[in-house]
Amino acid sequence: MARALYIHWPFCLKKCPYCDFNSHVRAGVDVAAWQAALLADMRHEAGLASGEALESIFFGGGTPSLMPPSLVGALLEEAERLWGFAPGIEITLEANPSSVEASKFADLADAGVGRVSLGLQSLDNAALKFLGRLHSAEEGLAALEVAQKQFRRVSFDLIYALPGQSVENWRGELERALGFGTDHLSLYQLTIEPGTRFATDVRCGAFAPLEDDPAADLFALTRELTDAAGIPAYEISNHARPGEQSRHNLTYWRYHDYCGIGPGAHGRRGGVATVRHKKPENFLAAVSAAGNRISESRELGSREQAAEALLMGLRLAEGVDLARLSARFGLPAASMIDADRLRLLTDLSLVWQRGDRIGVTPSGMPLLDALLGELVSGELVAA
Amino acid sequence: MTDLALIRNFSIIAHIDHGKSTLADRLIQFTGGLTEREMSAQVLDNMDIEKERGITIKAQTVRLNYTAKDGLTYQLNLMDTPGHVDFAYEVSRSLAACEGALLVVDAAQGVEAQTLANVYQSIEHDHEIVPVINKIDLPAAEPEQVRKEIEDIIGIDASEAVLASAKSGIGIAEILEAIVTKIPPPKGDRDAPLKAMLVDSWYDPYLGVVILVRVIAGTIRKGLHVKFMQGGTDHLIDRVGFMSPKIEQTKELAAGEIGFITAQIKEVAQAKVGDTITTVKNGATEALAGFKEVQPVVFCGMFPVDAAEFEKLRDSIGKLRLNDASFSFETESSAALGFGFRCGFLGLLHLEIIQERLTREYDMDLITTAPSVVYRIQLNKSRTDPAQELMLHNPADYPDPSRIEQIDEPWIKATIYTPDEYLGSILKLCQDRRGIQLDLTYVGGRAQITYELPLNEVVFDFYDRLKSISRGYASFDYEQIGLREGDLVKMSILVNNEPVDALSMIVHRGVAEARGRHMCERLKDLIPRHLFKIPVQAAIGGKVIARETIAAMRKDVTAKCYGGDISRKKKLLDKQKKGKAKMREYGNVSIPQEAFIAALRMGEE
Ligand SMILES: Nc1nc2c(ncn2[C@@H]2O[C@H](COP(=O)(O)OP(=O)(O)O)[C@@H](O)[C@H]2O)c(=O)[nH]1
Numbered sequence: 001m002a003r004a005l006y007i008h009w010p011f012c013l014k015k016c017p018y019c020d021f022n023s024h025v026r027a028g029v030d031v032a033a034w035q036a037a038l039l040a041d042m043r044h045e046a047g048l049a050s051g052e053a054l055e056s057i058f059f060g061g062g063t064p065s066l067m068p069p070s071l072v073g074a075l076l077e078e079a080e081r082l083w084g085f086a087p088g089i090e091i092t093l094e095a096n097p098s099s100v101e102a103s104k105f106a107d108l109a110d111a112g113v114g115r116v117s118l119g120l121q122s123l124d125n126a127a128l129k130f131l132g133r134l135h136s137a138e139e140g141l142a143a144l145e146v147a148q149k150q151f152r153r154v155s156f157d158l159i160y161a162l163p164g165q166s167v168e169n170w171r172g173e174l175e176r177a178l179g180f181g182t183d184h185l186s187l188y189q190l191t192i193e194p195g196t197r198f199a200t201d202v203r204c205g206a207f208a209p210l211e212d213d214p215a216a217d218l219f220a221l222t223r224e225l226t227d228a229a230g231i232p233a234y235e236i237s238n239h240a241r242p243g244e245q246s247r248h249n250l251t252y253w254r255y256h257d258y259c260g261i262g263p264g265a266h267g268r269r270g271g272v273a274t275v276r277h278k279k280p281e282n283f284l285a286a287v288s289a290a291g292n293r294i295s296e297s298r299e300l301g302s303r304e305q306a307a308e309a310l311l312m313g314l315r316l317a318e319g320v321d322l323a324r325l326s327a328r329f330g331l332p333a334a335s336m337i338d339a340d341r342l343r344l345l346t347d348l349s350l351v352w353q354r355g356d357r358i359g360v361t362p363s364g365m366p367l368l369d370a371l372l373g374e375l376v377s378g379e380l381v382a383a
Numbered sequence: 384m385t386d387l388a389l390i391r392n393f394s395i396i397a398h399i400d401h402g403k404s405t406l407a408d409r410l411i412q413f414t415g416g417l418t419e420r421e422m423s424a425q426v427l428d429n430m431d432i433e434k435e436r437g438i439t440i441k442a443q444t445v446r447l448n449y450t451a452k453d454g455l456t457y458q459l460n461l462m463d464t465p466g467h468v469d470f471a472y473e474v475s476r477s478l479a480a481c482e483g484a485l486l487v488v489d490a491a492q493g494v495e496a497q498t499l500a501n502v503y504q505s506i507e508h509d510h511e512i513v514p515v516i517n518k519i520d521l522p523a524a525e526p527e528q529v530r531k532e533i534e535d536i537i538g539i540d541a542s543e544a545v546l547a548s549a550k551s552g553i554g555i556a557e558i559l560e561a562i563v564t565k566i567p568p569p570k571g572d573r574d575a576p577l578k579a580m581l582v583d584s585w586y587d588p589y590l591g592v593v594i595l596v597r598v599i600a601g602t603i604r605k606g607l608h609v610k611f612m613q614g615g616t617d618h619l620i621d622r623v624g625f626m627s628p629k630i631e632q633t634k635e636l637a638a639g640e641i642g643f644i645t646a647q648i649k650e651v652a653q654a655k656v657g658d659t660i661t662t663v664k665n666g667a668t669e670a671l672a673g674f675k676e677v678q679p680v681v682f683c684g685m686f687p688v689d690a691a692e693f694e695k696l697r698d699s700i701g702k703l704r705l706n707d708a709s710f711s712f713e714t715e716s717s718a719a720l721g722f723g724f725r726c727g728f729l730g731l732l733h734l735e736i737i738q739e740r741l742t743r744e745y746d747m748d749l750i751t752t753a754p755s756v757v758y759r760i761q762l763n764k765s766r767t768d769p770a771q772e773l774m775l776h777n778p779a780d781y782p783d784p785s786r787i788e789q790i791d792e793p794w795i796k797a798t799i800y801t802p803d804e805y806l807g808s809i810l811k812l813c814q815d816r817r818g819i820q821l822d823l824t825y826v827g828g829r830a831q832i833t834y835e836l837p838l839n840e841v842v843f844d845f846y847d848r849l850k851s852i853s854r855g856y857a858s859f860d861y862e863q864i865g866l867r868e869g870d871l872v873k874m875s876i877l878v879n880n881e882p883v884d885a886l887s888m889i890v891h892r893g894v895a896e897a898r899g900r901h902m903c904e905r906l907k908d909l910i911p912r913h914l915f916k917i918p919v920q921a922a923i924g925g926k927v928i929a930r931e932t933i934a935a936m937r938k939d940v941t942a943k944c945y946g947g948d949i950s951r952k953k954k955l956l957d958k959q960k961k962g963k964a965k966m967r968e969y970g971n972v973s974i975p976q977e978a979f980i981a982a983l984r985m986g987e988e
Contacts, residue, residue, distance in 0.1 A: 216937035
């Protein structure tokens, strides 16, 4: 059963214009009520999927660094009681790089958090303003310094391929970022997601997203610089020094089971996909009604699982092991992957094959969605 | 049987929207053909497409009984004629069935250029033209101005034109009176052997094939054993009648009268427009003049988007053909498009109508290939085959060029009416399409241009261009004038080095390069980027004459994807796969359906 636990904290001080995650801005949050609800949700989940010690816990959001450290501590304590912790468990928390939050880092570390992922997003104040962030570049870097003191493992996020961003501009920023010496980096190209303020802005012509061709150039540059710095990509947008990958996120990409609690959290366990109520108020109400807080629980067919495993696994530099997937889902490899397309894409050096493993080459990575459309056999896709 | 002197046969000439249908309805109502309740709006145009496009595809006739001021009751037969050049032959037969016409002109719009062609055609049939100035109720109506236009532009006396408003029922009695007094009665010997002209036919699910006839001589009645002189078949007449516009049966139709017959005929193809119907015993020996075997002149492939719908397409085409003998079809298979049909039409509009009916009435998703004309090819003898002649309907069947001695292509004589300001651009268009100018005259501020044009240049989006150049003001009319030798070659389109049969076409060598370049440019825009770069080439034989390259796709990736996103990603993948099912695979390239049609539109140049 699941060895990874995701805990969602849905609140933010402000909604970022590019973000389509389940985040909400509320005037006040009743911490006691949320503590009770999350603990109850966790117990409920453990009742369905415990038995193996947890190897990773991830606090995501929203802005989980807004949680009182005492709440984080209480949740971790309960998780350990319910599942048990494997030695060397990875406990990550996403944090906002503001001075207020940085002041809590010591307490969060005391509560058990060992790894933070800082939402730096940019080292440039104009870009931060465009991205609707509340912190300044200086404040962000100060928070990074505190984090590096307080936590053994620190990662941070940058968003690039901003409208009009040049190769030189990104090179400068990334080189600086590499200079901070973290062991993990998440480097995301800005994507305009439906339903976000940016989507509206683009529709109204307020700005135009960077074109695909220059964005692809920036992607290639990112690979080049991170490789040279010894912090290569192990996933499309994630880079780590050897051994420093996010174990929790690898669980998703390797399509292993994970539990998800908190509003809108997704889980996959034993071939069942779960989703919690998304809206914080609905989530709370569902928990206090002592009913189910899972809004959806659906059994996935083996084809659907195989499709999910492929579309997650091929994000990784390591690729997927077709023989193992085949055994796991009881499907012949031929029914999962279109062999003709595989040959064609291999010839084009967009995909590689080594024994039972297949994967996407560095030059194929920026084309992954298109490649998946070609590679994943029609048989796995809903009619 | 009505006395010849009490019969009037007439049609209505009007520009679209000048009020033909409204007036027809008024005439029916006034003479009591239908009660108010039975009048569904615009009785004559009965197909949706006819209503929308404002054209009539099938001839319809209504018999009106009108008691005139002289106290006598007249039989008035109102013939609604097909309204498009593609049906020029059918129109000529309908006109041949009448002795006069009402010319309806909108009092606010005045005479439109297109009307001229129709009036002249009517005059050629010796028709008496009765001008009607309609819509005088409109504040913008200028009847006197229009009266003058009719005289100046058309050149007929309009001093007695009836001022009318079909909408408010003004002038209807005067129109009926003018029909009786101005239009001559038909002539015809009722004792002579039967000669009835087959004006049109259509399929009725209850009656079978219904045939519209104008009796020229003799009498046709139920129980008579008749033969179709051109079709060569015999039939027993089982119904004789007319439309009031309700179907009414009668004992007989005598010379001068118009009505319908049925004779247990299963297919309209047996009832050829213009045929002469006579009795098997003691029949006429000579058929009526003017018969023509209608031949499809424009061909295209029609394929179901979903290959599984091939049988459904066959069924639907079969049903349409029941009612329209003028188009032909046979199965065709294309490497790109799978199984479908090669269909032949009277013209481009006819093609569009059939295509639209298949999509709308039969709910078919279709891919239609480039329209093509019929070429006559003389082949030299080869080691294995003798010299021969073949008619090429499909560029895909183009023979080995080394054996081709000569290719002939169909030409037309086109008459275009246009307001003066568009003349220059239209002349250029005709010139670009290899046209030969025959005549250029002015009729009251409008130009009439006569050109000889190769039909294959016309099927290639000529109408669209003409319409856009003239903002819809130019009209176009044509007749076929036979085959002429042309320096024609087959141009292939290669996508990723594979020829796409559905995009190949026969073109004149002189325009091949320009056309090839244009096709490549269009395809470059229409085919989405792929994972690899795609050469798009136009070639004649082995020689590439134009080339474009579709650059490889550079980016298509979801930057951020964690646990919560799997379901969303999966949905995206499902959608992507479904989108692919709607494309055609060609040398690993997916070509969207629209590309097949859109590539052939020249667009603005
Ligand atoms: N004001 C006015 N409108 C008319 C008159 N006759 C027809 N119309 C309108 O003109 C439009 C075109 O008429 P219709 O009979 O369909 O024209 P058709 O295309 O020639 O058959 C319709 O909206 C009619 O209602 C008329 O005498 N006066």
